[in-house]
Amino acid sequence: MGSKQETTSGVLQGTLDMLVLKALVRGPSHGYDVAEYILARSGDVLRVEEGALYPALHRLELRGWIAGEWGVSTNNRRAKFYKLTAAGRKQLAVESTNWARMSGAVARVMEAS
């Protein structure tokens, strides 16, 4: 899909977790949705590898930040939906703040000439 695309292997693990949490703010979604959402919102830049996505989802679930629940998808198949828990919401807030500070700092360094 062209050279513009980045796979998440280049993205730090903590960042991926944050993106996944962010993707779930809209409401419960299954893994495929999460990946599609991140791809679309990043302007087709961030393609999340499944080999990283699912471990991330399960890691977050085991930490209690998201909760998995089995349901039926729009195409009538059994699918696992993840939703943000209260703890997850709190974690997302913390990470967003950190991210804003970090990216701002990095940007300022890069802008300096």
Place this chain on the structure above:
Amino acid sequence: MSELWTNLRLRWRAVWKRRQLEKDLADEIAFHVAMREGDTRNFGNPTRVKEDLRDMWTFQGVETFWQDLRYAARMLWRSPLFTMVAVGSLAIGIGANTAIFSLVNAIMLKSLPVPDPQDLQLVLWTGDPRVPMKGRSGYSTRMHGIRVDSSFSYPMYEMLAGRMKDQYDLMGFSRGQVTVLAGGESHYASALFTSGNMGTVLGVTPQRGRLISRDDDRVGAPPVALITHAYWERRFGLDANVVGRDVTMNGQRVTVVGVLPRGFTGLDPSHGNDFVLPISQIPAFGPKFYEMPNAERWWVQVLGRLRPGVGAEAARLALASLMTQIDQSYPDKRERGKAPWRPVVEEGAGGIPLMRMQAETPMLVLGAVVGLVLLIACANIANLLLARGAARRREVAVRLSIGAGRWRLIRQFLTESLLLASAGAALGLVLAAPLARACLSLSAGNDPLAITPTVDGRALLFTAVATVLTALLFGLAPALRATRVDLTPALKDGGNGSRGLGGHTRLSRMLVMSQVALCVLLLTGAGLFVRTLANLSNLNPGFNPKQLLIFSVDASRSGYEEARLTGLYERIRLKLGEIPGVQAVTLSSTTLVANSMNNTSVYLPGEKYVVGKERSAYNMHVGSNFLSVMGIPLREGRDIGERDTASSARVAIVNEAFVKEFFGGRGAIGMQFTTATPGREKPEPPIEIVGVCGNAKYDSMKRETPATFYVPFLQDPTRMREATFEVRSAMPVGTLAGAVRAAVTEIDKNVPVAELRSQEEQIRMSLAMERMFASLVGGFGVLAALLAAIGLYGLMAYGVTRRQAEIGIRLALGAGRMEVQWMVVRDSLVMAVVGLAVGVPSAWALSRLVKSLLYGVEPADPLSFAAAGAAMLAVAVAAAWLPARSAARVDPVKALRCE
């Protein structure tokens, strides 16, 4: 924290829903793949992703353990004979240990069921008090190598309680028997008398009503009592309205004011009480000897609770200095060199330690015995595992060569051992309770113990620890040995060859030899205990216990005293004589061979009284014709007869031991003696010796008959309390019992009949401990021999299989079948002999430790040792028999072709 919790909870759930987890992971990935409609680019390896996810959800250690466990179960399932033998012997070993532990737990370790039992302190004393004392009641015993006494006078208790009130809340108590009349029938009950602060000292909460208060504990207060749960159940059928009811105790009305909590049976867990009464009621219900204001009668025992914040040691020091101060306020009349009076403060959490001290030696012996049995079982299983390990060398070699770590394999082997031990323990737990009950009922002497050994949390913990240790003990060496494999030859010869097994065999032989040695210990012990029991059972008691019914009566607790008491006993004696089928009746103040005795100082006329140099003799108050009814041979003079009445001259019969001690063996008839201390008490008329009888056992079969004199009970009414009636009749005990009870009830229904049995039964009961040792050590000895036989057989059979080629060559070269057989049997005998060489000296050294438990047999008894040795040699021959026969049947041609 909550994060960790969520994590554990989710993963723990996954452990139990393995299948669900697998399906979920597969479904989730399948769904994703389906959504991408066959485009598997970038997905990587779906299986790999699934495995990564699964690893996240599972506990790695637990997973491996489950895997090992399943593998172990499969391996054990595949060799059912091995598994059965191993689990069976472990069940016996672990079960026996759990049983003995549950007894130790119930007797030695359990605390009284009261709040904060660790703050209870038992106050005892040692040394020689200057404080005047004329007689004491309560136990005295040896503790930490010193003689310790338990009783104080009541005034002394009050003084200690008052002056020590900042350190201790001290409770005075005593125990005694009372007679209770209920429903037109009377029975004996046991009572605990406590001071009014029992509520604060013990801290128990009554399940009904209230406790005894300080107000109840006043002289002149209306008599009240608490009852224990067991008594409430037994005598009142758990009647909800029991509080406020009256009972008739020793002829007086006593109001029940409360029911003690279930489980609290008094201060001695082994002998539960029925009633708890205020100690101020002692004059009405206790023995005459227990006088409250009398500072020279010592009968109050003391249990205290440490005040909050007071250290046990500081409190003890304060008590010691107070007691020294009190003691030194009296003039020193003691002989020189006697130790000063001082307190001995013991932990009181377990209540009165009497039972614990008595049980200590038997518990140690039984503990050692079951420990040995478990060791022998362990050696057996280790041996079987070694053989299995040798057979699994190829499997091990393959796993090692494809990269399994040695530690991983050792873990696998140990898991197998743990599974075996756990299965054995589970079965052992089932065996433990009946075994513990059997031990108790075997050891129940004259007084059945109020102990229920239960397999509680502590016993389960013990079993769990024992199981793990057992598994390591028998499993570790074989696991290490089995995983130390030289790969090349092991893979080459397919694991069935004859090389490289030397180490395993050496270890096996050592195990079997140590089994023999351990077995010798048990069998020698069994021999000593069996001989002890046989010696005691065959002992001539010096009287005729056959066809003799005995029972005891204590009318002193039903309001009878002195001449009225002896009159009643005489009436009962005459009445019993009228029962058809009864040949003769007599009575005595103590039951023979019942561990109870009376002794008193004896003074010959003209003898000078010297403190500490008094001579004493056992004595007994007896009825008419005592010698002839009991079958005690009369040597000289006459028996006590109807002519010896309260008003006739005082007479006595003495035994030969008495004649020997006091008269140098002759010329006792017509001589006089007295029991009153010359010049110290009011004079008593001298007693004339009118007969000499043979030595008859008094309080125990084990003890040499002491110097004893018998006086007519009618002539000494002030010292008479309870009586044991001896009824000679050819009728069976069961038939006679009813008539006997009816006769006593007809004379006075307030006087209960107790401890009715035959004299032979009484003697049997007195040997309960010896019987328990003989049967348990004997039983376990046989079991151990069986286990050793299995061990020897296994090793021999394995050796014959392994040496088939060698045997084939020998046969081919002209060795006879007999020679081959002898070769195998000799090998087994050699191991037994080496085992004996270690076992016999060890047994010889250890047997001295049980010397005090033996009778008529030396610890180094040659017969017991010879029997144990012979038994082990016989076991060695028997175990080698089948392997030897199969060795002799080896076909040389076949055997050589195999090689």
